[in-house]
Every structure is written in structure tokens, then in C-alpha cells.
Amino acid sequence: xxxxxxxxxxxxxxxxxxxxxxxxxxxxxxxxxxxxxxxxxxxxxxxxxxxxxxxxxxxxxxxxxxxxxxxxxxxxxxxxxxxxxxxxxxxxxxxxxxxxxxxxxxxxxxxxxxxxxxxxxxxxxxxxxxxxxxxxxxxxxxxxxxxxxxxxxxxxxxxxxxxxxxxxxxxxxxxxxxxxxxxxxxxxxxxxxxxxxxxxxxxxxxxxxxxxxxxxxxxxxxxxx
Amino acid sequence: xxxxxxxxxxxxxxxxxxxxxxxxxxxxxxxxxxxxxxxxxxxxxxxxxxxxxxxxxxxxxxxxxxxxxxxxxxxxxxxxxxxxxxxxxxxxxxxxxxxxxxxxxxxxxxxxxxxxxxxxxxxxxxxxxxxxxxxxxxxxxxxxxxxxxxxxxxxxxxxxxxxxxxxxxxxxxxxxxxxxxxxxxxxxxxxxxxxxxxxxxxxxxxxxxxxxxxxxxxxxxxxxx
DNA sequence: TAAATTTTTAAGGCTTTTTTAAGGTTGACA
DNA sequence: TGTCAACCTTAAAAAAGCCTTAAAAATTTA
Numbered sequence: 001x002x003x004x005x006x007x008x009x010x011x012x013x014x015x016x017x018x019x020x021x022x023x024x025x026x027x028x029x030x031x032x033x034x035x036x037x038x039x040x041x042x043x044x045x046x047x048x049x050x051x052x053x054x055x056x057x058x059x060x061x062x063x064x065x066x067x068x069x070x071x072x073x074x075x076x077x078x079x080x081x082x083x084x085x086x087x088x089x090x091x092x093x094x095x096x097x098x099x100x101x102x103x104x105x106x107x108x109x110x111x112x113x114x115x116x117x118x119x120x121x122x123x124x125x126x127x128x129x130x131x132x133x134x135x136x137x138x139x140x141x142x143x144x145x146x147x148x149x150x151x152x153x154x155x156x157x158x159x160x161x162x163x164x165x166x167x168x169x170x171x172x173x174x175x176x177x178x179x180x181x182x183x184x185x186x187x188x189x190x191x192x193x194x195x196x197x198x199x200x201x202x203x204x205x206x207x208x209x210x211x212x213x214x215x216x217x218x219x220x221x222x223x224x225x
Numbered sequence: 226x227x228x229x230x231x232x233x234x235x236x237x238x239x240x241x242x243x244x245x246x247x248x249x250x251x252x253x254x255x256x257x258x259x260x261x262x263x264x265x266x267x268x269x270x271x272x273x274x275x276x277x278x279x280x281x282x283x284x285x286x287x288x289x290x291x292x293x294x295x296x297x298x299x300x301x302x303x304x305x306x307x308x309x310x311x312x313x314x315x316x317x318x319x320x321x322x323x324x325x326x327x328x329x330x331x332x333x334x335x336x337x338x339x340x341x342x343x344x345x346x347x348x349x350x351x352x353x354x355x356x357x358x359x360x361x362x363x364x365x366x367x368x369x370x371x372x373x374x375x376x377x378x379x380x381x382x383x384x385x386x387x388x389x390x391x392x393x394x395x396x397x398x399x400x401x402x403x404x405x406x407x408x409x410x411x412x413x414x415x416x417x418x419x420x421x422x423x424x425x426x427x428x429x430x431x432x433x434x435x436x437x438x439x440x441x442x443x444x445x446x447x448x449x450x
Numbered sequence: 451t452a453a454a455t456t457t458t459t460a461a462g463g464c465t466t467t468t469t470t471a472a473g474g475t476t477g478a479c480a
Numbered sequence: 481t482g483t484c485a486a487c488c489t490t491a492a493a494a495a496a497g498c499c500t501t502a503a504a505a506a507t508t509t510a
Contacts, residue, residue, distance in 0.1 A: 023397070024440070097266070098263075111267060113267075125392070137391070137392035137393060138391070138392060138393055138438075138444065139393070139438060139441065149438070151439060151440075151466075151467060151468090152439065152440040152441065152467080153467080153468075185468095185469085186470095187486090187487090188469090188470080188471085188487090188488095189468080189469070189470090191486095191487065191488065191489085192468085192469080192470090192488090192489080192490090193468090194487095194488085195488060195489055195490085198488090198489095199489090212486090212487065212488085214476090214477075214478085214485090214486060214487075215485095215486075376455080376456060376457090377456080378456080378457075410457095410458085411458095411459095412497090412498090413458090413459075413460085413498090414457080414458070414459090416497095416498060416499065416500085417457085417458080417459085417499090417500085417501090418457090419498095419499085420498095420499060420500055420501085423499090423500095424500095437497090437498065437499085439465090439466060439467070439496090439497060439498075440467085440496090440497075
């Protein structure tokens with residue numbers, strides 16, 4: 001779950017980052033409207049926390065531009081002002097929610113949760129592929145009677161593979177989605193986890209495999225015998 | 226169980242809070258329609274008690290906006306007026322029940338119970354799981370002849386675990402549902418209570434266990450021997 | 451008000467996850 | 481066919497997450 005924080009007050013930005021990081025969000029921080037727009041246009045974020053009073057391009061403009069560019073990432077506007085006109089223009093410009101400073105970390109978290117929940121992007125709990133079944137809500141990978149538990153990163157990677165079942169997903173993508181945008185994980189990290197996953201697939205005697213395509217990435221494949 | 230009270234009459238709001246708190250509901254009180262809508266949009270409440278005549282945005286509008294935003298928290302409308310036209314527009318705007326002031330605390334509680342029961346998320350008083358039985362109204366956890374009393378938080382957590390018996394419930398969720406979304410409880414609080422619960426399960430010699438799944442949460446599981 | 455119970459806090463120890471690193475395979479291509 | 485980069489696997493080190501406890505603090509009860 002990736003969050004972009006656009007906030008010029010360095011201290012607050014840092015605090016936000018810490019709060020969010022503690023809750024396992026992957027956080028990127030930028031300090032002005034131009035960078036905010038640039039980053040947000042990438043479309044990789046699940047939520048954007050956007051201060052209104054920021055340099056170069058204010059929060060309203062950023063939100064407006066994003067919507068104009070068909071980026072529908074939920075936006076949580078942040079401001080010191082608590083006047084009704086502001087609320088209205090925040091919501092008109094495309095924001096999804098609105099919060100006034102100062103705020104309790106818990107309130108922030110609750111609102112972010114509400115915003116991400118509202119999109120219904122939750123995975124189906126159970127997915128079948130090839131000859132195995134993966135239950136995302138329990139992290140159980142199973143075939144016939146046998147089953148194994150996947151740990152957090154294994155599960156995240158398998159989810160990605162399942163979500164991209166018909167295309168090749170690159171290690172780069174896996175890294176940014178599982179480790180985060182600016183992590184310093186290398187391709188060997190992915191390789192190690194893919195190896196763990198393969199061992200577990202093997203353990204439940206699945207014939208489905210994670211195929212590696214050199215220089216391109218991975219893809220789930222069902223051996224047809 | 227979390228309740229939001231939207232009522233501008235301070236004295237009544239306070240009384241409501243007290244009545245509900247005594248019954249172990251977690252209560253948040255706000256005094257106008259704007260705050261009411263803001264809070265309610267978080268989606269964390271199990272019931273909303275909504276006065277109609279409140280500042281900025283009346284109860285009907287709040288209810289309407291909530292439903293428009295796909296928040297389906299049950300709403301109990303509250304008003305001094307007892308006219309039919311009002312009842313109709315209350316229910317049209319998305320309210321689930323309707324009560325006129327003044328009212329007896331018992332009536333309020335009964336209606337809240339009815340509303341929450343309707344969603345199927347209140348438990349039957351007695352629940353069996355694995356090899357134990359839990360009586361929610363007496364907070365007794367028992368197996369065979371043995372039994373222990375659970376205190377409030379232990380009981381709430383066990384109820385959550387029981388209500389989510391087939392999935393993993395996160396510590397976050399446990400915190401917001403048991404301590405409230407703006408509490409400053411940390412994950413260690415949950416861990417401590419889980420530990421207490423385990424000791425009690427152990428005490429009555431249950432073989433059911435609260436399994437911990439790292440970075441994800443907890444789940445009730447029956448060891449099959 | 452004292453006693454009892456519930457709740458929070460904090461610390462040390464343990465387990466699992468995650469990273470790192472090194473040596474072994476593979477397959478494309480000259 | 482030999483070379484080389486990409487990839488695989490594995491062990492072990494490092495880090496993170498969790499458990500349990502005791503004791504302090506807060507709350508409720510008598």
C-alpha cells in the first residue's frame with residue numbers, strides 16, 4: 001500500500017512519514033506542488049495526502065490536474081484552514097476527503113483506511129490458478145489436502161503473479177510493489193523469494209510453476225502434460 | 226461496538242453518551258451536521274444516532290450523503306417532531322429507524338440492539354468454537370465442567386476472533402474496534418490481551434488456539450489431533 | 451478510603467522473517 | 481563449444497515481530 005505525501009512543512013512531512021511507516025505503508029514524500037503532481041501522475045499510489053498551501057502549485061491545482069489526467073487515486077486534503085468555502089473547493093477539485101491540521105495520527109489513519117476501503121480493490125479471498133488454490137485472507141496455499149502457510153512477502157509476490165497471470169511481471173515491478181518505491185532491495189531479493197515460493201509450490205506437489213523469462217521477469221504457468 | 230452521536234443539544238448529547246458508555250459502547254459525540262458527516266464517513270461506526278435539527282446540515286442531508294457514499298452504517302434518527310411527513314423523509318433519506326424525544330433509555334438501547342442485530346454482526350449470546358463455549362452475556366468461557374470469567378477487553382477480543390473465524394484479523398482492526406479509533410493503544414496492548422486469553426484457554430484445557438500470523442494478525446484455530 | 455480488578459507499560463528472550471553473500475546452473479550467442 | 485550474464489539455491493547473519501511476564505497505573509467495587 002503506497003502513499004504519497006505532498007507537504008512543504010518539513011517537520012510535519014517527517015511526522016507523517018513516520019506515522020505511516022509504522023503502519024506498514026510505503027511512503028514517498030515530496031515538498032511542492034510540481035513534484036507532487038509529477039509523482040502522483042505515475043499512478044502507483046493508493047492514497048495521496050495533499051497539503052493545500054504548498055509552493056509552485058497549490059493542492060487544489062494538483063488535485064484538479066490529476067483528475068483531468070484520469071488519475072483517480074484517492075486524495076486526502078490537508079490544511080490549517082477550516083472554512084466551509086475551502087472544504088467545498090477541495091471536494092470540487094477532486095479530493096475525496098478533507099482533514100484540518102492539527103489532527104490526531106489515529107484520525108489520519110482512520111481516514112486513509114476509509115479511503116482505501118471505499119475503492120473495493122480488495123482481492124478476492126480465494127484464487128485458483130493451475131492446480132493450486134490461494135486463500136489471501138489466511139495466506140494459505142493449497143492443493144488437494146496439502147497446504148502451506150505463506151509469509152507476508154511470499155504472499156504479496158504470489159498475489160502479484162496472480163494479478164498478472166497472463167503477462168510477464170518484471171523484478172522491478174515486484175520490488176516497487178512489494179518493497180516500496182525507494183527501497184534498496186535488489187533483484188536477488190526477488191530471486192530469493194521466488195525460490196521460497198517455488199519450494200512451497202513443490203511442497204504441496206503443485207505442477208504449476210513460476211517461470212522465469214530472462215531479462216524480463218516472471219510469469220505463472222501451468223505445465224500441460 | 227462503536228456509536229456516533231450527532232446531537233447539538235449538549236445536555237442530551239451528554240446523557241446519551243453516558244447511557245451508552247455504561248453499556249460498554251464506545252461513543253463519539255459531535256454537535257453538528259458537518260462533523261457528523263465527516264466522522265460517519267470513516268465507516269467505523271456500528272450505529273449512528275442522528276438528530277434531525279442540527280446546525281449546518283440537517284440529519285436528512287447527513288443520512289442522504291452517507292448512503293450516497295456507500296456508508297451503510299445503521300442510522301437511528303432522533304427528533305422532537307412526531308409528524309408523519311417527517312418520518313417518511315427520514316426513512317427515505319436512508320435512516321433505518323426513528324425515535325421521538327423524549328424517550329426512555331431502555332427504548333434507545335433496545336432499538337440500537339435491534340439495529341445492530343439486523344446486520345448480523347452481533348453475536349448470539351452463546352457461541353461454540355473448537356472445543357469451548359463462550360457465553361457473551363455472562364462473559365464465561367467454558368469447556369466441560371471448567372470455566373473462567375473474561376473481563377471486558379478479553380471478551381471483546383474473543384468476540385472479534387469468533388466473528389472472524391475464517392480469516393485473519395489484524396491488530397489494527399482489533400485496536401480500532403476494541404479501544405476505539407482514536408485511542409493510543411499500541412500493538413503490544415493487543416499482544417498482552419491475547420496472551421491473557423491464551424492463558425485462560427489453557428486454564429480450561431481447551432485445545433483451541435489463537436494463532437498468530439506474523440505481520441498479519443490473529444486467527445482462531447482448532448488443533449486437529 | 452482501601453481493596454480488588456482491570457488496563458497499561460516495559461523489558462528480555464524467543465521465533466520467524468528478511469537480507470546478504472557465495473557458489474552452482476542455465477542458456478544465448480559468438 | 482566456451483563464455484558470460486542472468487538466474488537459482490542455500491546457509492547463515494541480521495532484523496523484525498511477537499510472547500510473556502512483572503509491576504505500575506488506573507479504574508471499579510466494597
